[in-house]
Each structure stands twice: as structure tokens, then as C-alpha cells.
Amino acid sequence: MKLLNKITLWFIGVVLLVTPITMVISRNNIKKHLDQAEIERMKAVNDRVAQQLRAGEKPDRYTHGRPIEISLLPGTLPAEKVTVSKDNYVAEDLGRKECRITVNSYYEVGAQHYKISSFNYVIKSEEIFQGMLTAVIWKIVLLTIAVSVTARLISGKIFLPLRRTMKAIHRFDLKQKKKIQLPETSTTEFKELNAFLRKMTDKAMEDYAAVKEFSENAAHELQTPLAVIRSKIELLSETNIDGTQAALIGDMQNAIEKLSHINRSLILLTKLENQEFKTTESLKFCRVTKEVLATYEDWILMRDIKLSTQLDKAVPLNIHPALAEMLMNNLLSNAIRHNRDGGQIDVLLTHRELCISNTGLPPQIPTSELFQRFKKSNQSSDSIGLGLAIVKQICEVSNYTIDYTYTNGWHRIHVYFFKEDVPNVMNGEPLPTAAEMPA
Amino acid sequence: MKVLIVEDNKELASGISDYLNGEKYICELAYTFEAAREKLSLFSYDCILLDIMLPDGNGLELLNYIRKENINSGILIISAKDALDDKVNGLEGGADDYVTKPFHLPELHARLRAIYRRKKLEGSNNNLVTFNEIVLNTDTVEATVNDVLLDVTRKEFDLLLYFVVNKNRVLSRQSIAAHLWGDYTDNLANFDFVYQHVKNLRKKISAVEGTDYIETVYGLGYKFNTSKT
Numbered sequence: 001m002k003l004l005n006k007i008t009l010w011f012i013g014v015v016l017l018v019t020p021i022t023m024v025i026s027r028n029n030i031k032k033h034l035d036q037a038e039i040e041r042m043k044a045v046n047d048r049v050a051q052q053l054r055a056g057e058k059p060d061r062y063t064h065g066r067p068i069e070i071s072l073l074p075g076t077l078p079a080e081k082v083t084v085s086k087d088n089y090v091a092e093d094l095g096r097k098e099c100r101i102t103v104n105s106y107y108e109v110g111a112q113h114y115k116i117s118s119f120n121y122v123i124k125s126e127e128i129f130q131g132m133l134t135a136v137i138w139k140i141v142l143l144t145i146a147v148s149v150t151a152r153l154i155s156g157k158i159f160l161p162l163r164r165t166m167k168a169i170h171r172f173d174l175k176q177k178k179k180i181q182l183p184e185t186s187t188t189e190f191k192e193l194n195a196f197l198r199k200m201t202d203k204a205m206e207d208y209a210a211v212k213e214f215s216e217n218a219a220h221e222l223q224t225p226l227a228v229i230r231s232k233i234e235l236l237s238e239t240n241i242d243g244t245q246a247a248l249i250g251d252m253q254n255a256i257e258k259l260s261h262i263n264r265s266l267i268l269l270t271k272l273e274n275q276e277f278k279t280t281e282s283l284k285f286c287r288v289t290k291e292v293l294a295t296y297e298d299w300i301l302m303r304d305i306k307l308s309t310q311l312d313k314a315v316p317l318n319i320h321p322a323l324a325e326m327l328m329n330n331l332l333s334n335a336i337r338h339n340r341d342g343g344q345i346d347v348l349l350t351h352r353e354l355c356i357s358n359t360g361l362p363p364q365i366p367t368s369e370l371f372q373r374f375k376k377s378n379q380s381s382d383s384i385g386l387g388l389a390i391v392k393q394i395c396e397v398s399n400y401t402i403d404y405t406y407t408n409g410w411h412r413i414h415v416y417f418f419k420e421d422v423p424n425v426m427n428g429e430p431l432p433t434a435a436e437m438p439a
Numbered sequence: 440m441k442v443l444i445v446e447d448n449k450e451l452a453s454g455i456s457d458y459l460n461g462e463k464y465i466c467e468l469a470y471t472f473e474a475a476r477e478k479l480s481l482f483s484y485d486c487i488l489l490d491i492m493l494p495d496g497n498g499l500e501l502l503n504y505i506r507k508e509n510i511n512s513g514i515l516i517i518s519a520k521d522a523l524d525d526k527v528n529g530l531e532g533g534a535d536d537y538v539t540k541p542f543h544l545p546e547l548h549a550r551l552r553a554i555y556r557r558k559k560l561e562g563s564n565n566n567l568v569t570f571n572e573i574v575l576n577t578d579t580v581e582a583t584v585n586d587v588l589l590d591v592t593r594k595e596f597d598l599l600l601y602f603v604v605n606k607n608r609v610l611s612r613q614s615i616a617a618h619l620w621g622d623y624t625d626n627l628a629n630f631d632f633v634y635q636h637v638k639n640l641r642k643k644i645s646a647v648e649g650t651d652y653i654e655t656v657y658g659l660g661y662k663f664n665t666s667k668t
Contacts, residue, residue: 223519224448227541231454234544237609237659238461246658250611253659257613260541295620298594302635 004155012144023129023136031125038101039084042118046082046105049116053109067120073113077106088124099124161185165194172201174208174275208274215270218263226260258384265386268326269373272393277320285315285324289349292328296336305339309347317417319398327394330387331356331413337383338411354415363411367404440555441465443484445475445501446517447493451540455488458544459551461608472496476504484512485558486551491518491529502532513554517542543614545605552604553577570603570665572649584649594619595640602653602663611660637661 049068052058083104091098102119164183172180180201182194233256237249271277289311300307317324335345335358343359363370363377370377371392376385388404395402401416416422442459446452447470456466467482469475472495479487479501487505491498498516505514514534529537535554538547556566556577568575572585580596582589591599601618602610612630619636641653652663 221519223540224451227519228448228450228454230541231451231458231544234609234611234614235454235457237611237656243657246656250658250660253611253613256541298592298636299632302632 004151004159008148008151011147015140015143015147019136019140023132027125027128027132030128031123034128035086035101035122038120038122039103042101042103042120043082043105045118046103046116050105050107050109050114053107053114066118068116068118071115071117073106073115075113077108077113081106097124097126158187161187161190162193165190165197169197174205177205177209179205211270212274212276215267215274218267218270222263223260226256226263230256230260262384262386265384265390269386269390269393272323272390272397275397277323277397279318279320282316282318283321283324285317285319285354286311286313286349288321288324289328289347289354292325292332293347295329296332299336300345303336303339304342305336306342306344307347308344309349311347311349312351315349315351317398319394323394323398327391327415330391331415334387335411335413338377352417352421354417355412357410357412359409360411362409363406367406367411370404371402440485440551441467441483442486442488442551443467443469443475443478443482443512444488445469445472445493445498446488446490447471448490455544455547458548462548470494472498472501475501479505479508479510483510486513486515486555488547488551489514489516489534491516499528499532502529502534506533511558513551513558515547515551515554517547543611543617545601545608545610545614546618549601549604549618568600568603570606573599573603573644575600575603584644584647587647589643589647591640591643594636595643598636598640602661606652606663606665609656609659609662613660615660 045066045068049070053070085102085104087100087102089098089100090096099122100119101122102117104115104117107114107116161183168180168182180198182198185191185194230253233249233252237246237253241249293307293309319327331354332345332347335356338360339345339358340360345359346355346357348355348357361377365375365377369375371388373389374385375389376383392402394400395415399419401419401422403414403416403422405412405414440462442464444452444455444459444466446455446468449470452468452470456468459466467478467484469478472493475489475493489498489501493501498518502514505512514536516529516534516537517540518529518537519540535557536550538550556568566577568577574583574586575596576582577600580593582591582596582599597619598615601615612633615633615637616630619633637653641651644653645651650667652665652667654662654664654667656662
């Protein structure tokens with residue numbers, strides 16, 4: 001739900017809650033003041049009548065047509081000179097509820113005590129309430145409309161910096177080495193957000209540069225000595241050596257081979273993590289697959305493996321050509337190496353997925369762990385255990401999902417090119433939803 | 440062939456020059472950018488081996504200089520950076536090929552020879568590599584022994600060419616595997632495969648009554664021995 005709608009809903013909720021309360025308060029106040037005014041008026045009338053009595057005038061003139069009763073009061077005056085009483089009752093002749101206020105005033109006129117009482121029917125609280133109800137409903141409706149409309153109109157302006165910031169984040173790319181450009185804003189929260197983002201991206205860029213520098217340096221610093229050792233050993237093997245020495249040199253060559261391979265693979269993994277293989281062009285994956293298959297043709301033949309392929313034509317994918325080749329290379333060489341002689345390999349390529357299946361011994365460790373670095377099903381094997389880690393990394397960089405299963409003697413590696421094709425059985429993470437942006 | 444080796448690591452440079460001296464090439468060494476530029480302005484070379492990272496400059500800049508001065512040498516870049524950008528920049532900058540450290544010396548030599556062949560034989564229509572009765576045509580990928588066409592696969596052709604170019608050298612199985620299948624394939628398990636290819640090649644040459652020059656060097660690999668008759 002949009003931020004704006006949330007705020008609007010909360011606001012309307014508050015209005016709906018507060019309005020009835022204020023309504024009750026206003027009703028009580030109005031009623032109180034109306035009653036009070038009536039009481040004051042009747043007191044004044046009573047006083048006026050008492051004055052006339054004192055002056056010896058006949059009060060008839062004044063009391064005529066008015067609900068005033070004048071009666072002689074036997075005995076002494078009560079302590080209170082004025083008493084007020086309210087009666088709510090149902091008028092039987094009219095068949096409706098009435099509210100009557102009676103004001104009794106006591107006076108001493110000469111030696112006699114008089115009780116003058118006036119009464120009047122006043123407006124009932126229900127009637128006030130009904131009068132108010134229409135007004136309040138109108139108020140709520142108008143307020144809701146006004147809030148919704150103005151919120152929409154103003155939000156465009158208020159959230160503009162936020163939207164611009166979000167756009168800037170979307171466009172931001174560590175690789176471009178360009179500082180993030182954030183819009184100026186007068187809103188404190190957005191200012192804080194922008195400052196924070198600036199700090200964060202600057203730090204990320206620094207770290208990225210440091211990591212990149214390290215990986216590049218590592219490449220240079222380690223590759224050169226390795227090249228020296230390798231070339232010297234090669235020269236050494238040209239000299240006059242006996243069988244024992246040759247065997248020693250052979251072992252060294254093996255170790256150097258492994259070392260240089262590990263080094264190269266680790267550098268590659270770092271580069272993949274640094275997202276250094278970005279591409280905007282699409283490439284025909286089917287062609288890469290065919291080329292790689294051709295490279296391994298004779299190896300497959302030598303191990304007497306039956307290869308069956310089912311390749312869709314024209315499968316365009318957004319992937320760096322070097323990565324596509326490496327992906328296929330690693331998967332296929334794995335499928336051959338861990339196969340048994342006379343086994344079988346199935347390669348299936350569609351527009352949605354790549355699936356390579358091969359026969360082979362069951363894995364010694366859970367298949368998901370095989371994607372970890374230096375994890376091998378058979379620890380003593382000659383491979384260095386980085387092939388699948390590289391494959392996994394390539395998939396992550398390219399937003400593919402990879403899945404490795406072993407069933408009934410078949411190793412099966414699926415590479416799904418689109419997230420929505422990933423079967424639900426897989427314990428995949430929930431799909432990320434598009435960032436919710438305010439309108 | 441006259442070769443200029445531009446490489447700041449002295450041991451590596453001397454290793455390369457030792458190997459190439461064995462092929463009767465004349466090698467000169469330059470450890471810095473400036474030294475390389477000086478030599479290039481004074482002498483001419485058939486091929487230049489160029490390291491990208493030099494203490495006082497970038498090898499790619501040297502490429503610019505070579506192009507500006509119209510120096511017509513074959514250029515092979517040797518670099519520890521196998522970053523793809525460098526590869527592309529180098530090849531666009533006028534380099535002929537690119538190897539990444541740590542390379543095998545026979546591999547370096549094979550590539551150097553390939554560049555040399557292309558440069559020297561420009562215009563002429565036969566790209567032939569000949570040794571005694573063996574003739575390899577790098578254009579058509581055809582091999583003949585005693586004028587009989589050899590029925591070899593592309594890999595076997597490459598293997599034979601690798602042997603002929605690096606004759607009388609011990610070629611390790613690692614170097615052969617890297618030459619045939621590239622650096623990135625995990626070729627540690629490919630050694631049986633190398634054996635298989637060499638065996639097939641020898642069989643095919645023997646079948647047309649060519650001399651079996653290829654011999655096994657115990658513990659190390661193979662050698663194309665020219666003293667065999």
C-alpha cells in the first residue's frame with residue numbers, strides 16, 4: 001500500500017473517531033447553555049413579577065398568557081431563594097417526550113411569603129443531536145474528500161525529492177565510479193536520508209575500489225612468481241636429468257598447475273563478486289552450447305559416453321560471452337569427469353532453462369553443499385573443487401537459479417533463466433517485489 | 440628471428456630469453472617502459488613480447504607508441520591481468536595475441552611463431568610449417584607426411600603443430616592440455632586424454648610410414664625428437 005494512502009487512511013480514521021466525541025461534547029454544551037439561558041430568563045421574569053407584587057401592582061398584566069403561578073406560601077421562607085427542577089416526561093396528550101424546566105423563586109412581600117414559579121418547555125437533547133447529525137456527516141464527507149484530494153495534489157510536490165532519490169539509487173552503479181547525484185530538498189527526513197545514502201555509497205565505492213585493487217594486485221603479484229617458477233621448471237626439464245629428477249619435476253609441474261588454476265579461479269570468483277562482467281548485449285546461448293559441446297566431443301568419445309542433446313534454436317540471453325562459455329565449460333567438464341565410462345549425458349536447452357544430466361556415482365555430501373568453494377564429493381579427486389562455485393557465482397551474477405539433484409543414479413543440474421520458472425519444491429527465497437514508490 | 444622482451448620481472452625475462460635462445464632467436468631485454476622505447480627507436484624487431492604492467496608506465500601506452508611510429512613488429516602481450524578489458528584493449532591497440540601469466544614457455548613460443556608466420560608470410564599464399572617429411576598447412580588445417588594427406592582431427596593437427604614448433608623440447612602434459620583446451624577448463628583430469636591424443640597421432644603418422652619423432656619422456660611428458668630417423 002502506498003505511503004500516502006496509509007497516511008490518508010489513518011487521518012480519516014482519526015477524524016471518524018474524534019468527530020462523534022466532539023459531537024457529544026458540543027451537544028452537551030449547547031444543551032447546557034440553552035437551559036441556562038432559559039433559567040436566567042425565567043428568574044428574571046420571576047423577579048419582575050415579585051417587583052410588581054411589591055409595588056402593589058396587579059401582576060396579572062404581566063403574568064397573562066405566561067406560564068407563571070403565584071401562590072402564597074404559608075410558613076417561613078425556604079433557605080434557598082431559587083430552586084430549579086427539570087422534568088423529562090411523556091406528554092400524554094401529545095404522545096411525545098417533553099422536557100420542562102421549572103424555576104421556583106421565593107419572595108417576601110410585606111409580611112407575606114410568595115412562591116412564584118415559572119416553567120417552560122425547552123428543546124430536548126435528542127433534537128439538538130438530530131440537528132447536528134446532518135452537519136457532522138457533511139463535515140466528515142467533505143473532510144475525507146478534501147484530505148484525499150489535497151494529499152494527492154500535494155504529495156506530488158512533497159515526495160518529489162524521495163522519488164528522485166530512489167531513481168538515483170536505481171541508476172547508481174558501483175562500477176561506474178561516479179558519485180551518486182541526489183536532489184536538494186528542504187524536508188529534514190529526506191535530507192537525512194540523502195546524507196545517509198551519500199555516506200553509504202561513498203563507503204561502498206571505497207570498499208569496492210579497495211577490493212578490486214586487491215584482486216588485481218593479487219593477480220599480478222601471484223601470477224608473475226608462478227610464471228617464473230613454471231618457466232624455470234620447464235627450462236630445468238630440458239637439461240640433462242635422470243629419471244628420479246624427472247619424476248620430481250613432474251610432481252612439481254602438477255602442483256604448479258593446480259596452484260595456478262586455483263589462483264586463476266579465485267581471481268575469477270572475486271571478479272564475479274565485483275560484478276565486473278556486465279553486459280547489455282544479448283548472446284545466442286545455443287551457439288555457445290554447441291561450441292563447447294564440440295570442444296568436448298573427443299573427450300566424451302574417449303570415455304565412451306553416450307551424449308544426447310536437445311537444443312532449442314535461437315536462445316538469446318543477457319550474459320557476458322566469457323561467462324556463458326565458462327558456465328557451459330564447467331558444467332560439461334563436470335558431467336564428463338564425474339561420469340562413469342560408458343555412461344550417459346543429456347543436455348537440454350530451452351528458452352527457459354538449461355539442464356545437464358549425467359550418470360555417475362552418488363554424491364558423498366548433500367548436493368547443495370557442492371556449490372561451496374573447495375567442496376568435493378570425493379576429497380581425494382584431482383579437481384580443485386571450484387568449478388561449481390564458479391558456476392553458482394555466474395548464475396547469481398546473471399540472475400539465474402541453479403539447482404542440483406541426484407535421483408536414481410542421475411546427477412541433474414538445472415539452470416533456470418527466469419525466476420518464475422523455478423519449481424516451488426525448491427527452498428528458494430521469496431521473490432523480491434518491485435519497490436513500492438509513493439505516487 | 441629478433442625478439443624484444445619487455446618484462447619487468449628479471450627472472451621471468453631471462454627464462455623466456457633462455458628458452459627462445461635455444462631456438463636460435465636473438466633476444467633483447469627491456470625491464471622498463473623507457474628502456475623499451477629507446478630500443479624500439481633504435482632497432483627493429485620481428486616480434487615484441489610486451490608486459491602490460493611496467494614499473495614506469497603501461498604496456499598499452501607502448502602499443503600506442505609502436506603504432507604511431509609505424510613499427511611493423513608482431514606483438515604478443517603477456518600479462519598477469521586477464522581482465523577482459525585489457526585483452527580487448529590490447530588487441531584493439533594493435534597487439535596480435537595475448538597470453539596470461541603463468542604461461543607455458545612452449546605455448547608462448549607457439550604463439551610467437553604463429554604471429555611471425557602471419558606477419559612474414561603476408562601476401563604469400565602458403566602458410567606452411569615444414570619439418571622433413573611433415574608439412575603442416577595452417578590455413579587449410581591439413582597435414583601431409585611424405586605427400587600423403589594425414590586424416591587428423593583439428594586437435595591432433597594443433598598437437599602436431601605444437602610439437603613441430605617446439606621440436607626437441609620436453610612438452611609437459613599440462614602444457615599440452617592447456618594448449619589444446621585453454622586455460623579455464625579444469626584440465627587436471629585431462630592427462631589421460633593427452634595421452635590418448637598423442638597415441639592416436641603417432642599411430643596415424645606411423646600408418647603413412649612417417650618417422651615416429653614423438654617420444655615419451657618418463658615422468659614429464661613428450662618430446663618431438665628430430666634426431667630420430
